[in-house]
Amino acid sequence: MPYDSAATRARLLDAAYREFSERGLAGARVDRIAAVAQANKQAIYAYFGSKDDLFDAVMADRLSVLADSAPFSPDDLPGYAGALFDALTSAPDLMRLTRWRSLERDDVTDGEVESHLSKALALKAALDLPDDDTAVDVLEIVIALSTAWLTVAPGLKTAGGTDPSTRRKAHRAAVVAAATAIVGHFSGRS
Template sequence: MARDTAVTRQKLLGAARQEFAALGVAGARVDRIAELAGVNKERVYGHFGSKEGLFAATVSAAMDELAEEVGKPGDDIAAWVGSVYDFHRERPELLRLLLWEALSCGGGELPGEQRRAEGYALKVDVLAGRLGVEPGPRAAVVLLSLIGLAAWPNAVPQLTRLILDSRLESADSAEVVRGVVVELATGLVKGVHETGTAE
């Protein structure tokens, strides 16, 4: 019975990821999610309470997947940034979910915000240690900037296409973007490390 419940929950989360990534919270339909998952619509409410509860669980599951696959910054921070870029390129749903979340939640508190904030605080501490700087606001902005470098080209693929397509002949734009993102991350990390050790 517990296994069936877990399987149903996973099916619903998978279906919800597709629906919410495409249509956001307002546009998603619980009956379509249930149909895609192959379960009764009432199961959504039984497992998640509401469409908003399902959306929060979907974002949380996608964030957990990113954390498991990419982890925290290691010794080679630029390589970590490359891994974040690869994750978002291969699975752009998380970025879409985060953009929809920003639109629907505005500046209000997010579901599971404390847990997510703690995860980022840990990443800031690890990054600060790797850079040899204090784990304060400066290190937090560096983490935000590194994530932005890795995520932005995949969050707005239309902008990436508009800027790059006329400048590329046969090269794969994703390879070019990834290479420059890692190069910029390397320079940023080097600059922060040098500035931090000089203070």
């Protein structure tokens, strides 16, 4: 069977995603990643350079997957909020990965800044917002709304005895309603 470098790289990214989301950058071990990926440890260094670079590659890969599953639409911010909620609640490992990143590293890549800023500027134009800072604030608030379900204590998700599925649907509806209210507040539309 011929060697498939693209398949090896993909296996390494998948294994690293699991390892980093479970243990963070500091707790992750290159040996475990290689073993799970059924690859030589040296392949990690050949493909990615270092453990930090592998972490960055995993973040970029997973954020790309997230962007595909929850496409940003500046003309439908409530729809985006709902889609982002759905994507993140169906992939809680991604939220854990991003939380590890913010705990262990305070840097951002140029790609992350560009992606965030381009969304904010598109939002500014779509909603006729007064300035770039307001557009960034609106985007950040909607992202925070969409991720809140994954950041609260599990017991709060079913406070009052509501079953988890019903509670999750109600929370999603609240996220979309809040995003709708934000659009109305900042753009003068309802």
